[in-house]
Amino acid sequence: xxxxxxxxxxxxxxxxxxxxxxxxxxxxxxxxxxxxxxxxxxxxxxxxxxxxxxxxxxxxxxxxxxxxxxxxxxxxxxxxxxxxxxxxxxxxxxxxxxxxxxxxxxxxxxxxxxxxxxxxxxxxxxxxxxxxxxxxxxxxxxxxxxxxxxxxxxxxxxxxxxxxxxxxxxxxxxxxxxxxxxxxxxxxxxxxxxxxxxxxxxxxxxxxxxxxxxxxxxxxxxxxxxxxxxxxxxxxxxxxxxxxxxxxxxxx
Ligand SMILES: [Zn+2]
Numbered sequence: 001x002x003x004x005x006x007x008x009x010x011x012x013x014x015x016x017x018x019x020x021x022x023x024x025x026x027x028x029x030x031x032x033x034x035x036x037x038x039x040x041x042x043x044x045x046x047x048x049x050x051x052x053x054x055x056x057x058x059x060x061x062x063x064x065x066x067x068x069x070x071x072x073x074x075x076x077x078x079x080x081x082x083x084x085x086x087x088x089x090x091x092x093x094x095x096x097x098x099x100x101x102x103x104x105x106x107x108x109x110x111x112x113x114x115x116x117x118x119x120x121x122x123x124x125x126x127x128x129x130x131x132x133x134x135x136x137x138x139x140x141x142x143x144x145x146x147x148x149x150x151x152x153x154x155x156x157x158x159x160x161x162x163x164x165x166x167x168x169x170x171x172x173x174x175x176x177x178x179x180x181x182x183x184x185x186x187x188x189x190x191x192x193x194x195x196x197x198x199x200x201x202x203x204x205x206x207x208x209x210x211x212x213x214x215x216x217x218x219x220x221x222x223x224x225x226x227x228x229x230x231x232x233x234x235x236x237x238x239x240x241x242x243x244x245x246x247x248x249x250x251x252x
Contacts, residue, residue, distance in 0.1 A: 001041075002039075002041045002042070002043075002044075002045060003043075003044040003045070004022070004023045004044075004045055004047060004060075005044060005045070005046055005047070005063065005068055006019065006022065006023065006046070006047035006068045007046075007047075007067070007068040007069055009069070009070055010047050010048075010049045010068050010069065010070060013049055013051075013070055014049065014058075022047050022058050023047070030045075030060045031114070032045075032060065032061045032062045032065050032066070033048050033050075033059040033060065033061040033065070033066050034061045034062060034065025034066040035062065035065050037062075039060055039061075039062060043062060043063070044062075044063045045060045045061060045062060045063060046060070046061045046062075046063050046065075046066055046067060046068035047059075047060060047068050048060070048061055048066055048067075048068060048069060048070075048071060049069075049070045049071070050070075050071045050072075050073050051070060051071070051072055051073065057113075092111055092112065092113055092114065092182050092184070093111070093112050093113075093114055093211075093212060094109055094110065094111050094112075094171060094173075094182055094184065094186055095109070095110045095112075095186070095211050095222075096108070096109055096169075096171075096186040096187065096188040096189065096192045096202075097109075097110065097189065097192060097219070097222055098189065098191045098192055098195055098219075099146065099203065099222070099223055099226060100146070100223060101146050101147065101148055101149050101203070102146070102147040102148060104149070105191070105195070106149055106195060106199070106202075106203050107191070107192045107193075107194075107195030107196045107199065107201075107202040107203065107242075108192070108202060108203040108204075108205065109158070109171075109173075109186070109202050109203070109204045109205070109240075110204075110205045110206075110207075110209060110211055110226070111131075111173075111181075111182060111204065111205070111206045112206075112207065112208065112209055112210075112211060112212070113131055113208075114212075131206055132206060132207060132234075132236050135181075135206050135236055135238075136236055138153065138156070138175055138176060139153035139154050139155075139156065139176065139238060140153055140204075140206065140236045140237060140238040141236065141237065141238065142233065142235070142236055143205065143230045143235040143236060143237045144230055144231070144233070145227070145230050145231070146223075146226060146227055146230055149203050149237075149239055150203060150205075150237035150238050150239060151238060151239065152201070152238065152239045152240075152241075153176075153204075153238030153239065153240055154176065155176035156173070156174065156175060156176060156181075156204075156238065156240040156241070157173070157174050157240070157241055157242075157243065158171065158172065158173045158174075158202060158204070158240050158241065158242045158243070159171070159172050159242065159243040159244070159245050160172075160186070160188065160196075160242065160243075160244060160245065161244075161245045161246065161247060161248040162244070162245075162246055162247045162248070163187075163188060163193070164247075164248065167187050167188075168185050168186075168187060169185065169186055169187075169188050169248075170183075170184075170185060170245075170248050171183070171184060171185065171186045173204070173240065187216065196242040196244070197244070200241060200242065201239045201240060201241045201242055202239070202240055202242050203237060203238075203239055203240075204237060204238055204239070204240045205226065205235055205236070205237040206235075206236050206237070207229050207234045207235040207236060208229065208234045209225050209226060209229045209234070209235070210225055210229075211225060
């Protein structure tokens with residue numbers, strides 16, 4: 001089991017439950033906050049609590065790379081305009097795929113946080129799935145099964161660039177008030193591109209699904225994990241309009 005160390009102020013900020021949860025994870029996929037290399041589960045790690053506004057992100061670092069401490073970060077709110085730098089707070093991974101919804105194979109994006117997020121409220125022990133409750137307040141719906149595509153979310157927008165020769169496309173997703181929800185890269189399969197061209201929207205799921213460890217082409221396993229997340233109440237979703245921006249500008 002990984003030797004997870006946290007300083008007294010981090011422990012206090014997390015509260016009893018939060019500290020227990022932050023200390024009981026299996027760090028199979030964790031990336032060090034300091035050097036951005038993978039963390040070997042056998043190495044000692046430090047818990048770093050990054051706080052932006054009311055949301056705190058638990059991150060892990062090699063003991064030698066970063067002290068266990070609380071880091072205040074600016075809130076990840078950026079007005080519409082230039083894309084925000086990746087990882088302003090919530091380190092998020094977005095997977096593009098096509099998913100069968102009751103016989104209709106629909107273009108789908110799945111957004112997952114790379115680290116657990118805790119709400120720092122007056123009672124720090126009150127752990128909430130902040131990301132899900134945030135998007136629910138912005139027009140998303142709980143998803144219990146993948147029979148139908150979820151309803152359209154008003155005024156959300158997504159835009160992507162033509163995939164380059166390695167298949168990498170830039171993707172930006174913005175919330176109704178222009179706040180950048182995600183900006184980064186995706187590896188969209190051809191049917192995803194064809195689907196958004198056809199429909200003009202993509203399904204966007206947000207939740208704790210665990211797609212990170214899957215091989216890119218394992219469609220069956222991906223669908224199974226999404227179904228399980230939906231059945232467990234861990235999935236929220238919406239249909240979001242998508243624009244195609246053409247080719248990415250050089251130097252981006
Ligand atoms: Zn490191």
